[in-house]
Every structure is written in C-alpha cells, then in structure tokens.
Amino acid sequence: MTQPFRRGALLYESSIWQGLKVQYAEDRIVARLDQPLQTVSSAVYGGGLSTADGFVNWKVPLHYNCSDPVGDVGRMLEQWNLSTSATVGLLTAAKLTHASIAESEGDCFTVFCMATSGTGNAARSGMIREVFPAYSPGTINIILFIDGRMTPSAMVNAVITATEAKTAALLDIGIKDHANGRGATGTTTDAVVIGASQSERYGALHAYAGAATTIGNLIGRVVYETVYESTSTQGEL
Template sequence: MSAEPTLTARREDGLDIPLLVWRLAVPLLAISSAPLGGGIGVRHWIVNATVPMSYRRDDPDVHLTELAARERLGGPGVGLLTGVDVAEVVSAEEGGVRVWATVGLGDPIWAAAPPAAAASGPGTVNIVVCLPVRLSPAALVNAVATATEAKAQALWDLGLPATGTSTDAVSVLCPPDGPEAAYGGPRSEWGAPLARAVHTAVRAGGGTGRGSGMPWSDRLR
C-alpha cells in the first residue's frame, strides 16, 4: 500500500470537490463496510470522496464506480463517502499498522439509541487500516470490531457521549498471501497496535480545528 493517499478533486455541479485515492502497489485482502467494495475480497484501490451535504443519490456504489473510472482505477476497489473535507485526513502508525481517518462528528450517536432518536446533522467517520501481515477471516472480522471499539474510546476521550455516527465505515486491508494471524482482538499481537493507531487518528481528527463535523459544503458559504 502506498505510504500516503493522493489528494485530488473532481468537478461536479460547478464545484471542485476533494477526493482521496489510494493506489495499491499490489492488491490487498480487504474487509469493509463501504458502500462500494464492501464485504471480504481482494481490492486494488481505495477512494474516500467528499460529497456536499445536499447529496441525495440513492446509488452511492454507482457514483463511486464513476469516480474510480475518472481516476482510471482498474479492478475491484473500496469506495467511501463523507460530508467532510477529506483533505483533513489524519494518519497514525504503530507497530507496523497504518491507519487513516476522516472524522466528521456533526451527528454523534449512541449505537443503541431508542427508535425515536433522529439524526440531527451530518457526520461520518471513515477509517482505513492497513496491516503488514495476513489475517484469517475470523481475525479480519475481529479487527473491524477492534477498530470500532477504539473509535468509540476516542470519542469518549473527546468528551462526546457517543459510539460513532450513523454513517461510519471501516475498511481493514492486509496481504492476501502468507501465514495467517489468527486473532484481531484488542489484546492480540496485531489488534493491539491497530486499536492504538485508530484511537490516535480518530482522537486527533476529532480535536480542535479538525473533525468538527462542519460539512464541506458549509465551508463554501
């Protein structure tokens, strides 16, 4: 995986809208909750795209496929959307595990909120994790849970009574070959540094001046 994503932009509705693109040097095994490329499989690229808060498309997978085509990205990939400026991506690394997070906290929620609870504003936390070793299928699932727990801990540390937002997404990538690490929990060999790196990135992204949840489109006013 490249050391850093490339920040670019695309022209839509008369606006230059930011876009992060990871061009993977080699395809990686991924588990993801993204609207494009979700599930488990080998992926060739990742896109994290800012969208205006007026976004109303009900086919985000098609939209992200179009964005990937504009960038000439081939093969299956992972596509993420957010209402915040992806230029504010925060990265962290620990023990060979690399994490990138774009943090929008305009609508922090409890996951187990009552049915009557309604979203009050924009908010998306997108997390991309890259590990240097292959994880077993079970460990990949566990790694997603570990990343989510670490995100929730970061929000608590930021003073937010919340576990995340209603539109968060996590993507964990690792080599598709080699000996498998069997565990991805927060006290495992690879889950522990993963958790700390996610916590660092989300907490930094949600700190003063970053991740405030201000929609990207609001910054144009």
C-alpha cells in the same frame, strides 16, 4: 500520527510500507498499493469481502442525493481513471484536509491507518431513535491496512477492535449524541475497511486481533490516535 494535508501536501508516502501512497485532491483521498489486499469492509462501493489495491474516500456535498451511491461512485471511478473492479469506495462530508494518518511496525506485521471524521450526525448505539436517511452529513471513515497474514476471523476481530477504539476516542473527546446528550459511540453513517496483504514474509499467521494480542493492541492504538486527531480538530482550519 500526522495530518499531512492540512499543511498543503498532496501526497503521503509510507515510510514503512513500500509502495503505499496516499494522494489528496479537493474532493477525494486515494490510497494505492503495489499489491492487492484482501478486504472486509462496510464500504458503500466494493464492500463486504473483496480484493482491492485502490481505496477512495470521496467527499460529497451536504445535500448529496443518496438514491444511487454505488452507481455514483462507479461513475466517479471511471472519471478518475480508477479500476471499478479493484477499488473500495467510501463517502464522507468531513474535511479531507483533516485526515489523520498513523502507521507502525509490530513483531510480525505492519499497520497503516487513516481516519476522516465529521460528527454532525453523532449517535449512541443502543438507543431508540427515529429512522435517519441512508446518508447524513458527517461520518467517521476508517481505512486500516495490515501487512501480514490474518485469518478471516482475525479480520472480523480487527473490525471489533477498531470500533472499540473509535468509540473510546469519541467518549474521551466528549462527543455527544445530539438526540439525547449521551456519549456518542459513532455516527449514523460510519464505515470501516480492513485490508490484509496476506504476505508470508513475516512467517506468522494471526488468528486473533483482540486488544490482548500484539496486532490487536496496535490496531487499537492507531485507530484511537487517528480518530482522536481527526475528530478533535474538525472545527479548526
């Protein structure tokens, strides 16, 4: 894992996934690929089931007016000359400089993960709480790319595995729900993106992505590592 943008880098190029590049700007991080990915996500813009080759993590101010986030992202994509139909957009108030990246090759796949983390709105799922605004400062955003073939159910399984790994990292760090002091399972505004290339070059189809599978095991590890690093360093320069 690494935090390339803390050292002043403006571009990260994958060493194991040809054509995967991540560019940093003061108000956004943009990941681009040479080929579109099949995606499932909880992203504000382009969420649900989609196809995309561009992924934006947009840093908004703490006082951001969230009345029209989809429209806001769409207008920014046009301003940045990015496709409004093939881009997935996320919002965050976390430090983009502290984005953590990890990537690794498996037996029949390659995995890339990037996480940004701000836990000012940390929360524990399953607790009774007051209704929060649709957007609050903070957010853990996880962008996970898999070069390989996955069934739709395996992609949903990857969401579960990634969420479990995120929660494990937060509990190990000791992040608390501010409302009750118990261990946080996430924040009130977390988002996750799963993107699969569906490439046949590995000759395998992954039907599952739980922790006991090779692909799920690696997904869990890279998500844990990036969430742990981005969260534990959020208070540092």
